[in-house]
Amino acid sequence: xxxxxxxxxxxxxxxxxxxxxxxxxxxxxxxxxxxxxxxxxxxxxxxxxxxxxxxxxxxxxxxxxxxxxxxxxxxxxxxxxxxxxxxxxxxxxxxxxxxxxxxxxxxxxxxxxxxxxxxxxxxxxxxxxxxxxxxxxxxxxxxxxxxxxxxxxxxxxxxxxxxxxxxxxxxxxxxxxxxxxxxxxxxxxxxxxxxxxxxxxxxxx
Amino acid sequence: xxxxxxxxxxxxxxxxxxxxxxxxxxxxxxxxxxxxxxxxxxxxxxxxxxxxxxxxxxxxxxxxxxxxxxxxxxxxxxxxxxxxxxxxxxxxxxxxxxxxxxxxxxxxxxxxxxxxxxxxxxxxxxxxxxxxxxxxxxxxxxxxxxxxxxxxxxxxxxxxxxxxxxxxxxxxxxxxxxxxxxxxxxxxxxxxxxxxxxxxxxxxx
Numbered sequence: 522x523x524x525x526x527x528x529x530x531x532x533x534x535x536x537x538x539x540x541x542x543x544x545x546x547x548x549x550x551x552x553x554x555x556x557x558x559x560x561x562x563x564x565x566x567x568x569x570x571x572x573x574x575x576x577x578x579x580x581x582x583x584x585x586x587x588x589x590x591x592x593x594x595x596x597x598x599x600x601x602x603x604x605x606x607x608x609x610x611x612x613x614x615x616x617x618x619x620x621x622x623x624x625x626x627x628x629x630x631x632x633x634x635x636x637x638x639x640x641x642x643x644x645x646x647x648x649x650x651x652x653x654x655x656x657x658x659x660x661x662x663x664x665x666x667x668x669x670x671x672x673x674x675x676x677x678x679x680x681x682x683x684x685x686x687x688x689x690x691x692x693x694x695x696x697x698x699x700x701x702x703x704x705x706x707x708x709x710x711x712x713x714x715x716x717x718x719x720x721x722x723x724x725x726x
Numbered sequence: 727x728x729x730x731x732x733x734x735x736x737x738x739x740x741x742x743x744x745x746x747x748x749x750x751x752x753x754x755x756x757x758x759x760x761x762x763x764x765x766x767x768x769x770x771x772x773x774x775x776x777x778x779x780x781x782x783x784x785x786x787x788x789x790x791x792x793x794x795x796x797x798x799x800x801x802x803x804x805x806x807x808x809x810x811x812x813x814x815x816x817x818x819x820x821x822x823x824x825x826x827x828x829x830x831x832x833x834x835x836x837x838x839x840x841x842x843x844x845x846x847x848x849x850x851x852x853x854x855x856x857x858x859x860x861x862x863x864x865x866x867x868x869x870x871x872x873x874x875x876x877x878x879x880x881x882x883x884x885x886x887x888x889x890x891x892x893x894x895x896x897x898x899x900x901x902x903x904x905x906x907x908x909x910x911x912x913x914x915x916x917x918x919x920x921x922x923x924x925x926x927x928x929x930x931x
Contacts, residue, residue, distance in 0.1 A: 641850055644897050654898050662900070677894060677903040678914055682883075685890030689882060692849050693859050695867070698882040709883055713918045 544582050547572045551593040556648070560590060560655035587660045594639055597632030600661045608668040615669070616715030617707055623683050624703045633691055640688065670721040679717040682710065749787050752777045756798040761853070765795060765860035792865040799844055802837030805865045813873040820874070821920030822912055828888050829908045838896055845893065875926040884922040887915065 550572035554563045565586055569576040583589040584601065591599045607619055627633045643653040657680075666676045686706070689695045698706075755777035759768045770791055774781040788794040789806065796804045812824055832838045848858040862885075871881045891911070894900045903911075 644893065645846055645850060650898055654900060657898075658900065674902050674906055674910070674914065677900050678887075678891060678911075678918075680900075681890030681894045681903075682887045682918070683890070684894065685886030685888070686883060688849065688893075689886045689889065693855055693862075695859060695863065695882050695885075697879050698886075701879055705879070706883075709879065709922075712921065713883075713887070716917065717914075 543572075543574060543578065547574065547579055547582060547589070548593050551589045555590060555593060555652055559648075559652045560586075561659060565589070587656075590656055590660070595635050596639065597629070597635055598626060600664065604661070604664050604668070607665065612669075612719065613715070615718050616711035616713070619679075619714050619718070620683065620707050620710045621703070623687070624706055627687050627691065628703060633687075636687070637692060640684075640692075665718075669718055671718060675717045679714050682713055682717075686710065748777075748779060748783065752779060752784055752787060752794070753798050756794045760795060760798060760857055764853075764857045765791075766864065770794070792861075795861055795865070800840050801844065802834070802840055803831060805869065809866070809869050809873070812870065817874075817924065818920070820923050821916035821918070824884075824919050824923070825888070825912050825915045826908070828892070829911055832892050832896065833908060838892075841892070842897060845889075845897075870923075874923055876923060880922045884919050887918055887922075891915065 547568065551563075551568045554568050554571055558567070563586065565579050566576050568586075568589060569579045572579070579589065583592060587601055588599060590596075603622070607615070607622060610618055627636065639653060643650045662673065662676050662680060666673050669676075686698070690698050690701075752773065756768075756773045759773050759776055763772070768791065770784050771781050773791075773794060774784045777784070784794065788797060792806055793804060795801075808827070812820070812827060815823055832841065844858060848855045867878065867881050867885060871878050874881075891903070895903050895906075
């Protein structure tokens with residue numbers, strides 16, 4: 522199980538470990554492993570084995586399992602980087618910070634398209650949906666919940682608000698929502714997110 | 727254009743106008759017309775012509791274009807009936823009324839499945855999405871907006887909140903949201919919807 526040598530026939534002749542090709546092979550291996558096992562049960566070691574490389578090399582390229590997942594699905598944001606930014610700063614402004622971050626990020630067509638592609642697949646493909654649920658729960662929602670000390674259901678309804686806005690603004694393109702200015706939407710949505718996330722919950726729900 | 731006789735070969739031999747079969751033929755014609763023209767440009771007259779029946783017969787079976795659309799897509803709720811119920815009652819309780827109505831309705835697996843099927847198609851099929859956007863805007867959102875005297879964008883973000891909750895609860899099945907009690911969610915979500923819909927807007931946005 523911990524044999525790090527590649528299975529016969531897996532390495533191409535002449536490929537050096539750590540070459541540009543290695544990163545692509547790790548990503549291809551990761552897609553296969555995430556699709557087969559979901560996010561929770563996939564491991565860096567398993568991905569390394571599938572790619573025929575040392576786990577240290579996987580960590581070198583991607584730091585964490587979350588980082589591999591972000592690269593494998595071409596997500597525009599790495600929660601390892603984004604969540605600390607959301608959590609930093611005054612608690613009484615977390616609503617504005619989160620809404621502005623999500624609306625600014627999705628205002629970029631390339632970033633938005635990759636997110637929407639993932640949302641569509643998650644809603645139409647059962648297995649892909651499980652993988653996204655696990656990633657979203659472990660890598661995003663649980664961390665914000667822990668950082669803020671709120672009941673998880675509050676984070677989920679906050680996420681539902683923003684998820685719904687992005688879908689209706691960019692996929693269904695309801696007007697005037699689709700053409701509304703980011704700052705107008707920040708004013709409208711931030712108090713909602715602030716109510717969900719602004720205060721520590723008395724008890725986890 | 728106003729010729730109400732059926733094109734040659736359209737009527738089956740021996741079918742009487744107003745038979746049980748007529749209703750099915752009107753629905754089949756409506757699906758064809760809505761798919762080709764969208765909701766806004768479809769007319770009762772055009773659907774009647776496609777079905778080879780008198781428009782009065784279409785009105786007899788379905789009352790309105792909205793009613794035909796609801797039947798054609800097997801939607802579990804007719805906005806002609808639901809919206810007056812939502813708008814009736816104290817304005818200061820519209821948040822609770824709307825949230826409880828939507829969560830109770832989607833708690834029924836059959837009702838939920840037909841709504842989710844429509845949502846999925848709207849998100850993945852461009853033409854179907856346009857049709858749903860037009861129906862949603864004209865038959866649902868505009869009417870609530872007019873009834874409440876609020877800026878349309880407020881209705882859209884309220885709808886986004888509930889749309890997101892239904893998708894995350896029933897399609898992505900995030901926990902604890904998926905298992906949460908309806909009344910717990912009413913307490914959490916009603917103040918959000920109340921803030922969006924509870925007060926008349928100073929100016930339409």
